[in-house]
Amino acid sequence: PGVPTSLLPSVPHRSPGEEREGAVADRETRLRVVLRVRPLTCTETRRGDRQVVHSLGNGTVHVSAARHEATFGFSAVFDAGASQEAVFEGSGVRQLVELAMDGFSCTVFAFGQTGSGKTYTLMGPLTQVHEKQPAAPGLLGLMQRSFSCLLEQSRSRGSDLALSASYLEIYNEQVRDLLSPGPPCALPLRWSKTRGFYVENQLNVDFESMEAITELLLQEPTTSSLAGSQRRRTSAHALNRHSSRSHALLTIHICSRAVSTHPAPKQGTLCFVDLAGSERVKETGSSGELSVEANNINRSLLALGHCISLLAKPRGKRTHIPYRDSKLTRLLARSLGGSGITLMVACISPSSRCLPETLSTLHYASRARRVTTKPMANRMSPEKLLKTLEEEIQALQLENLSLRQQLCLPRLPMRSTEVPGTPPRVGAWPGWGCRHGPAGLHRPPLEGHPLEEGAPAWPSLYGLLRDFVVENEQLR
Numbered sequence: 001p002g003v004p005t006s007l008l009p010s011v012p013h014r015s016p017g018e019e020r021e022g023a024v025a026d027r028e029t030r031l032r033v034v035l036r037v038r039p040l041t042c043t044e045t046r047r048g049d050r051q052v053v054h055s056l057g058n059g060t061v062h063v064s065a066a067r068h069e070a071t072f073g074f075s076a077v078f079d080a081g082a083s084q085e086a087v088f089e090g091s092g093v094r095q096l097v098e099l100a101m102d103g104f105s106c107t108v109f110a111f112g113q114t115g116s117g118k119t120y121t122l123m124g125p126l127t128q129v130h131e132k133q134p135a136a137p138g139l140l141g142l143m144q145r146s147f148s149c150l151l152e153q154s155r156s157r158g159s160d161l162a163l164s165a166s167y168l169e170i171y172n173e174q175v176r177d178l179l180s181p182g183p184p185c186a187l188p189l190r191w192s193k194t195r196g197f198y199v200e201n202q203l204n205v206d207f208e209s210m211e212a213i214t215e216l217l218l219q220e221p222t223t224s225s226l227a228g229s230q231r232r233r234t235s236a237h238a239l240n241r242h243s244s245r246s247h248a249l250l251t252i253h254i255c256s257r258a259v260s261t262h263p264a265p266k267q268g269t270l271c272f273v274d275l276a277g278s279e280r281v282k283e284t285g286s287s288g289e290l291s292v293e294a295n296n297i298n299r300s301l302l303a304l305g306h307c308i309s310l311l312a313k314p315r316g317k318r319t320h321i322p323y324r325d326s327k328l329t330r331l332l333a334r335s336l337g338g339s340g341i342t343l344m345v346a347c348i349s350p351s352s353r354c355l356p357e358t359l360s361t362l363h364y365a366s367r368a369r370r371v372t373t374k375p376m377a378n379r380m381s382p383e384k385l386l387k388t389l390e391e392e393i394q395a396l397q398l399e400n401l402s403l404r405q406q407l408c409l410p411r412l413p414m415r416s417t418e419v420p421g422t423p424p425r426v427g428a429w430p431g432w433g434c435r436h437g438p439a440g441l442h443r444p445p446l447e448g449h450p451l452e453e454g455a456p457a458w459p460s461l462y463g464l465l466r467d468f469v470v471e472n473e474q475l476r
């Protein structure tokens with residue numbers, strides 16, 4: 001994130017989280033840009049492609065071809081020999097995970113031409129993703145490594161964090177939910193003063209284990225016909241059989257479950273963006289529907305490049321940033337120019353045949369190094385906390401009512417205290433996300449539980465919520 005923890009000043013008598021927060025909060029932080037050069041593929045070697053990109057060490061690479069000699073510098077360069085683990089440890093993703101746990105909005109986005117290694121870097125080899133082969137631990141990508149780091153840290157902090165995930169794709173300028181069952185449908189992208197750009201009605205799914213989050217991403221879950229990555233729009237064409245035709249955004253939401261209201265609970269996010277490659281229509285032989293896709297991909301990447309160019313200017317000289325030009329730039333607005341912390345992993349092929357795209361990626365990535373954000377940890381305002389609790393309770397109340405109907409039980413709610421042998425489980429705190437119905441769905445006010453304004457509302461709301469959770473578990 002431009003601020004590896006080892007470089008942060010150490011302040012005595014503060015927790016590591018407070019130290020990290022104090023060191024980055026409200027300070028201009030540069031986008032951290034690292035470069036990964038993949039090895040030549042068998043096909044490239046067989047047809048005699050030359051290697052035109054060479055790592056010089058110390059974060060620099062040199063491109064040497066007939067009419068091009070150029071050197072580029074990045075925060076780190078990983079060459080063909082770099083392992084997945086080396087990329088995870090050297091790119092700063094571990095620090096991003098920690099900052100997300102401290103309430104920051106952190107984003108990792110992989111950028112580069114189709115076939116340059118974006119998906120490999122984020123998720124590991126495609127055979128693991130598409131053919132459901134068991135993942136070789138050494139080949140796991142940045143995402144799985146981050147999840148395991150997150151779960152480990154969460155456990156070591158006494159499990160006071162609620163984790164949930166959402167997974168979206170932007171395909172042909174439509175935002176689609178990759179987790180919701182049934183055929184993909186477009187979700188509206190809205191803007192509000194408090195939330196910035198957000199996707200309405202997106203599904204958030206709670207998870208507490210590596211198996212659960214991996215299942216969401218890669219495997220066929222029991223409840224929906226196809227999960228995450230398998231639902232992503234891909235189509236075969238000349239460059240890459242599995243080439244992804246959509247931008248995919250997986251976001252992990254991290255909420256502190258601390259019951260105290262002072263300081264207000266933190267809400268961090270860790271978002272992984274696998275961008276579709278920028279295809280030149282001529283080269284990929286795309287026509288018809290594919291060419292529409294390619295044009296939409298190019299358009300949104302162009303909008304992203306345009307925003308990056310404008311954001312790369314010093315803050316005082318910046319003009320209006322046209323985030324609204326594409327869905328992609330709207331969703332990345334906070335990561336790029338706002339209060340987030342961002343890592344860009346630029347991926348390139350070393351082959352002479354990819355030279356024009358490689359140079360374009362290197363220029364794009366160099367420009368991105370000048371972009372700065374002003375990170376700010378997200379704390380839930382008391383109003384929002386109250387609203388969230390109310391929504392959570394209302395959703396549970398409706399769900400419990402429907403469960404009672406299915407079980408032919410009386411409508412009257414039974415409190416946990418009335419169910420013999422059911423100790424209240426404080427640890428069984430529901431995530432904010434998963435039981436939220438669609439935002440904007442009108443729900444009736446809570447029957448028999450007027451939620452009055454005023455200071456003593458918290459304990460009773462938390463108590464009420466816990467009762468509904470216990471009741472829900474009993475009914476299920």
Ligand code: ADP
Nearest residue numbers: 038039113114115116117118119120121125126
């Ligand atoms: P992209 O997502 O950018 O289109 P992929 O991640 O699908 O590209 O990679 C294209 C091909 O190159 C795949 O077959 C992948 O397994 C291989 N590949 C990419 N990066 C590496 C690497 N670092 N080591 C070995 N193989 C790689």
Ligand code: MG
Nearest residue numbers: 118119243244
């Ligand atoms: Mg890909």
